Amino acid sequence: MEQKGAIRRSGPLMARRRVHLTFPEQLITQPVIHAMGKQFDVVTNIRRANVEQRAGWVILEIEGTDEEIDRAVGYARDLGVEVGEISGDVVEG
Numbered sequence: 001m002e003q004k005g006a007i008r009r010s011g012p013l014m015a016r017r018r019v020h021l022t023f024p025e026q027l028i029t030q031p032v033i034h035a036m037g038k039q040f041d042v043v044t045n046i047r048r049a050n051v052e053q054r055a056g057w058v059i060l061e062i063e064g065t066d067e068e069i070d071r072a073v074g075y076a077r078d079l080g081v082e083v084g085e086i087s088g089d090v091v092e093g
Contacts, residue, residue: 016063018047019073022082023056032076033060040064040072059086 023032028051037044042064049058062069077083 012065014063015066015069016061017069018059018061018086020084020086021058021060021076022084023051023058024080025054027080028053028056030079032079032081033058036062036072036075039075041068042072 033044042062045061047059
């Protein structure tokens with residue numbers, strides 16, 4: 001049985017998750033999302049964001065296997081990014 005939000009491609013079942021990332025001031029200029037896509041087998045899609053001088057947040061859609069998504073999210077958390085899981089559709093279209 002395939003999970004909700006899962007995408008079938010050749011190979012393992014791909015999942016899609018949306019997360020809310022809150023960046024502290026020292027990480028605002030760092031390419032955290034880019035690194036997530038390069039270091040882990042995930043595709044990232046910024047759905048909405050607000051970045052200011054001292055803080056920022058992003059609603060990020062991440063696609064990949066559950067394991068790779070978990071690793072990418074763990075990487076961001078380890079850097080000091082606050083990560084919140086989002087359920088349901090936030091921005092469609």
